Amino acid sequence: MIKPLKKAVLxxxxxxxxxxxxxxxxxxxxxxVVDKPLxxxxxxxxxxxxxxxxxxxxxxxxxxxxxxxxxxxxxEATLKERGKKSALEALAPSSVEAGSLVAVRQQxxxxxxxxxxxxxxxxxxxxxxxxxxxxxxxxxxxxGQLVEAYNQTGGNVVAVTEVPSEHTNRYGILDVxxxxxxxxxxxxLVEKPAPxxxxxxxxxxxxxxxxxxxxxxxxxxxxxxxxxxxxxxxxAKTIGEVPFHGLRYEGTRYDCGDKAGFLEAQIAFSIDREDxxxxxxxxxxxxxxxxxxxxxFRHDFDPTSLREYDIRGIVGKTLHPADAFAIGRTFASMxxxxxxxxxxVGYDGRLSSPTLEEALxxxxxxxxxxxxxxxxxxxxxxxxxxxADSADGAVMVTGSHNPPDYNGFKMMMxxxxxxxxQIRKLGRLSASGDVLPATNGTATKIDISDRxxxxxxxxxxxIRPLRVVWDNGNSAAGVVLxxxxxxxxxxxxxLFGEIDGHFPNHHPDPTVEKNxxxxxxxxxEKQADLGIAFDGDADRIGIVDNRGQIxxxxxxxxxxxxxxxxxHPGATIIADVKASQILFDEIAKAxxxxxxxxxxxxxxxxxxxxxxxxxxxxMSGHIFFADKWYGFDDALYAAVRVLGxxxxxxxxxxxxxxxLPVTVTTPELRFNCDDKRKFEVITEVAERLRREGxxxxxxxxVRVNTPDGWWLLRASNTQxxxxxxxxxxxxxGLDRLKAALAAQLEAxxxxxxxxxxxxxxx
Numbered sequence: 001m002i003k004p005l006k007k008a009v010l011x012x013x014x015x016x017x018x019x020x021x022x023x024x025x026x027x028x029x030x031x032x033v034v035d036k037p038l039x040x041x042x043x044x045x046x047x048x049x050x051x052x053x054x055x056x057x058x059x060x061x062x063x064x065x066x067x068x069x070x071x072x073x074x075x076e077a078t079l080k081e082r083g084k085k086s087a088l089e090a091l092a093p094s095s096v097e098a099g100s101l102v103a104v105r106q107q108x109x110x111x112x113x114x115x116x117x118x119x120x121x122x123x124x125x126x127x128x129x130x131x132x133x134x135x136x137x138x139x140x141x142x143x144g145q146l147v148e149a150y151n152q153t154g155g156n157v158v159a160v161t162e163v164p165s166e167h168t169n170r171y172g173i174l175d176v177x178x179x180x181x182x183x184x185x186x187x188x189l190v191e192k193p194a195p196x197x198x199x200x201x202x203x204x205x206x207x208x209x210x211x212x213x214x215x216x217x218x219x220x221x222x223x224x225x226x227x228x229x230x231x232x233x234x235x236a237k238t239i240g241e242v243p244f245h246g247l248r249y250e251g252t253r254y255d256c257g258d259k260a261g262f263l264e265a266q267i268a269f270s271i272d273r274e275d276x277x278x279x280x281x282x283x284x285x286x287x288x289x290x291x292x293x294x295x296x297f298r299h300d301f302d303p304t305s306l307r308e309y310d311i312r313g314i315v316g317k318t319l320h321p322a323d324a325f326a327i328g329r330t331f332a333s334m335x336x337x338x339x340x341x342x343x344x345v346g347y348d349g350r351l352s353s354p355t356l357e358e359a360l361x362x363x364x365x366x367x368x369x370x371x372x373x374x375x376x377x378x379x380x381x382x383x384x385x386x387x388a389d390s391a392d393g394a395v396m397v398t399g400s401h402n403p404p405d406y407n408g409f410k411m412m413m414x415x416x417x418x419x420x421x422q423i424r425k426l427g428r429l430s431a432s433g434d435v436l437p438a439t440n441g442t443a444t445k446i447d448i449s450d451r452x453x454x455x456x457x458x459x460x461x462x463i464r465p466l467r468v469v470w471d472n473g474n475s476a477a478g479v480v481l482x483x484x485x486x487x488x489x490x491x492x493x494x495l496f497g498e499i500d501g502h503f504p505n506h507h508p509d510p511t512v513e514k515n516x517x518x519x520x521x522x523x524x525e526k527q528a529d530l531g532i533a534f535d536g537d538a539d540r541i542g543i544v545d546n547r548g549q550i551x552x553x554x555x556x557x558x559x560x561x562x563x564x565x566x567x568h569p570g571a572t573i574i575a576d577v578k579a580s581q582i583l584f585d586e587i588a589k590a591x592x593x594x595x596x597x598x599x600x601x602x603x604x605x606x607x608x609x610x611x612x613x614x615x616x617x618x619m620s621g622h623i624f625f626a627d628k629w630y631g632f633d634d635a636l637y638a639a640v641r642v643l644g645x646x647x648x649x650x651x652x653x654x655x656x657x658x659x660l661p662v663t664v665t666t667p668e669l670r671f672n673c674d675d676k677r678k679f680e681v682i683t684e685v686a687e688r689l690r691r692e693g694x695x696x697x698x699x700x701x702v703r704v705n706t707p708d709g710w711w712l713l714r715a716s717n718t719q720x721x722x723x724x725x726x727x728x729x730x731x732x733g734l735d736r737l738k739a740a741l742a743a744q745l746e747a748x749x750x751x752x753x754x755x756x757x758x759x760x761x762x
Contacts, residue, residue, distance in 0.1 A: 002154045005147050005209060006053055007122065008046040008129040011115040012039065013059030013106040018259060027062050029133045031256070033265045034273070035090070038256055039065055042133040044093060049144035051129060054096070055122040056103040057115045066103050069096045110221075111228025117218040125212050130231075132206025136265055139251030139303075146209040146247055148676075149183060155243025156214070156235060159207035160184070161253060162432040168198035172232055174246050175199035181424045186244040189236045191225060201434070202246055204232075205253050213238050248428065250303045298433035299326035305408075306427045308717035309419045309602045312399070312408030315352040319407055321359040324397070326430045327409055328363025331395060333435040334426065335413060336368060340392025341441075346374045346382035347397035348476035348537045349499035352407050357397045360409070365441040369393075373445045376499065377452075378477040378538035379410060380634035384455065385448045386412050387630045393418075398476070401509040401535040404502055416609070417602035449480055457487045459628050460640050462647030465490035469531040470639075471519040473508040474500040477538035477636060484636065488643065493526060495519065508535050510542025511620055511668070513550060520548040530646060530653050532639045539601070540621035541635035543642065545653040554579040556642070557617040558586045559656060563645050564615045564627045565592045574607055574616035574624075576600075577700045577712060578668060578725050582661050598700035600717055601633055619668065663709065664734045669724040670716070671753040678715040678722050681748045685713060688747060704740070708733030711741045724753055 016028025023031075029039040036044075043054060056065055072091070079088050106118045116123075116130065127150065129143050142159050149157040163171055175188035176199065190199060208231075217234035224230035238244060254268060255261035267284070270276040301323055305313035311327060313319030335343060343364055347353040353376070364371050374385050379396045386394035394412040402408075411418035429435060468490060472478050478499040485492035495518055496505045506515045510533035523531040523544055530551075533542040543551040554575060561573045565587075573592045575583055576599040584594040597607050601622045608616050614627035623638040624631060646653050673681060682701050689696045695705040701714025701723075709728035716723055724741055728734035742752035 002151060003127050005049075005127045005129060005150060006051055007055070007126055008051045008053070008131055008143070009055045009057060009116060009119045009123065010039070010042055010131050010133060011057045011106075011112060012062060012065055012133060013057055013109065013115060014134075015059075015109070018257065019262075025061075027065050028257075029062075029065060030068065031262070033136060033256065033262070034269050034276070036093075037068065038133040038136065039068065040094060041136050042131040043069075043096075045137065045141045045143050046129060046131060048141035049129070049147045051143070051147075052097075052100060053122075054101045055119045056101065057106050057118050058103050059106055059109070066101075068094060069101055071095060111224075111226065111230055113218050113224075113229035113231040113234055114221070116231055117215070117221065117229065120215055120219070123212060123215060127209065127211050130206075130208040130210065134255065134257035135206035136254045136256055136269075137205075137207070137249065137251045138254065138265075138268055142205075142207045142249045142251055142253075143209070145249050146207060149245060149247045150209045153183075153243045153245050155245065156186075156211060156238060157209045157245050157247055158186075158204045158235075159249045160202040160246035161205055161248070162201050162428045162434060163203045164432060164434045165198070165201050166195050168193055168195050168201055168203075171203035173198050173200060174202040174204070176202060176246065181421050182248050184246045184248070186239060186246055188239065189232055191232070201432075202248075204246070207249070208235075210235070211238070211242050213242050252300045252431075296433055297326075297329055297435055297438070299323070299329075299430045301326070301427050301430065306423055307408075308423070309417075309600055310400075310408050310410045310718075311423060311426075312402070312406060312718075314405050315356075315407050316405075319356075321355055324356040324359035324409070325363040327395070327426070328360040328365075328369075329367050329435050330363075330426050330430040331393065331411060331413075331418075332364035332367035332369035332441070333429070334422075335393040336436060338392075338414065340414070341368070341370050342372065342389075342391045343369045343393040343395065344372045344374060344382060344385045344389070344391045345395050345397070346379070346385070347376055348379070348399065348501075349376060349474070349478070350399050350404065350407050350501040350536075353397045353399075353501070356407060360395060360397060361443050364395075365443050366438050367436045367441065368439045369441045371441065371443040373443060374448050375445065376476060377449060377480055378475070378534075378636060380539055380632065380636060381448065381452045381480060383412065383632040383634065384452050384630070387415060387632070388448075388451065388455075390415075396537070398537040400537050401507075401511075401540065403507070417605050419600075419602035449483070453480060453484055453487065456484060456637055456640050459637070459644075460488060461644040462489065464647045466529040466643060466647055467491045467526060468643065469493045469495065469519060469522045469526055469528045470497075471495045471510075471516070471531065471533040472497045473510070473515070473534055473536070474498060474503050474505060475508050475534045475536050475538050477534050480636065481534075481538075484640075488640070490643075493522060493528070495522060503536070510535055510540060511553070516542060516544060516550060520544050523548050530642075532642070534635045535621070538635045539633045541623060541638050541642075542621055545657055547654045549654065549657065551653065551657060553617060553619040553621050553623075554583040555657060555660060556621075556623065556638075557615075558583055558660065559645055560617070560623065560638075560641065561587050561592060561615060562590045563641075564625075565590045568614050568627065571615075572611045572613040574604060574611070574613050576604065576618040576620075577697070577703050577714065578619040578723070579617075580663065580665070580727055581710060582663060586660070596697065596699055596703075599714065599723075605631060605633070663727050663729060664731055665727040666725055666734070666738065666755055669753045669755065670719075670721045671724075672720060673715075673722045673750065675720045678720065681722065681745075681750065682713065682715050684748045685744045688744065706737065706740070708736050711737045713741060713744070722750075722753075
């Protein structure tokens, strides 16, 4: 049983000599950042983490810290009398519950370890937090994050940050074991190692959660560096006795024990204030001419923008041109450090994309990259430029299928997807300023669209002309699509061909039925053979047949797989866990090896390369060809291949659709669930299913097979949602599957999803 953490120790005995003469008669912890003293920020952070008891380890001349948390009767009475309500509200956080704050005296300045030992009676046998008020962390409570990790691991947890590799000789550095990108196992602590000897570049900041095991080592009062009792030495001795981890926390740390850090904190905390932000931004502009040439690079991303497969956010809220510059600066540094230099950059038709692309290029050039700019177009054209010209890296500025106010960045490095741990590393490098020194790279513009279209047309293998309706959806494919259809035989009608980042006609997501209504209508009016739709950056495809029925992603993959397997008998064909069982059965029937894999375009592309698969696809409409093509998802290329196959069918596309076994399915269901809780739910459901002896696949979430069919529950890697789907042979079977899914969710404290599909999407 893990003991709850309710106590915090705040060492405040330091003399504050760096801030003399200001600290001659006042504790340094009373220095204000905007209008709150440093000590208040620390107490507030601890309170947010659920901590209820506080111990100040003080020294001589520190009594005002105790007074600060007392009730100021005369002041409050005067404010009440004068009706100063806002001033009274400002005082409220400085009050503490009676008996919840105590103070002990550190009579000799013998180091941090000695200060913690002085609080031994307060700590007792309980776990405790340590907060050094010199450090302020802006964002979600850093101690709160450590408490969450403590509840998970049951041992010591320290907040860590990445320092520039060349500066490890200035810090205590962790020797790490396993590392999941956020939580790292601590194998040892190394004091100020030379860069070439450093086991990592992770350094501890002033936030700790410790078990009482450390106290027996502090009690020995052994002197270490500086002839002081070092907390680091005592913590190191607990390694192997209790779990010990470092946590890469979310937030920005300001070292207010340093004058420059203190001043930076003043700006950072005031600039977000409604009452001060405008004025601060205005006066900062006056100093721009002095700051720009001197400012070292360091940038913190909004934590919600660093997703599993891309970087994405709401423009003006969680995504800004400064983020684009930082991506260019950091990504280019990563590429160059890996031995490359050439980076291709493109952008989609969103209103914010040109500005973000310009900032991205500036950042990459400042890191010394040779940037090739291909301009506005579909994401697959950027992939094509990268692969065809053997670029070392590629970045596409695109919001994909998201609403107009979103935008983001999809990346490749070394011809492979850039995702997961690589994106998290980019965020850490940017936050620590670990980039190459500023220099001058190059940027050139090219038009690759002719080569791209020539290559698309090269693989058209139809035998009769078709009548086709295309719904561009005002996507970035517009210009390329208009030129492509001129090169293809048949009669072609293009809807919403203009590139327009407002998306005035419908949302650019072809997996949602309501977005296909214009296409369905015009297919009927034109008596067309089929209709084809794209998402916002044309890496996903949607199809309707000649009767206007939606030809879903897994049905499309059956059609494509049969054609590819005629040239690659026995080949592995990959589909994600959301696909129909019919797809996997039909692949096997056609002589292929079906492989079910995790959802996510980067994961699918990586698995294709690993298995040598010539074809893969997702329910979301990402179709990946390595047969004749380059292995990336390209809706325009998939469309060309589909047209060739449809033109060779003995009958209309609807006949092929009708030849497939009939099942009844739910739409893809997406329902909100906290980012942390969603993974816990999957673990709980999987454990119950295993105990019940269910036939379950855990490739990505849980996919449960029953005599009625199957149901799926998985955690989205990109949003705070759970995703569900079910497929059965008949309506009665589907009802039983939905009931089984609902029962598992209810067992984990969640309501059943809306099975109508009103919340469907990708």
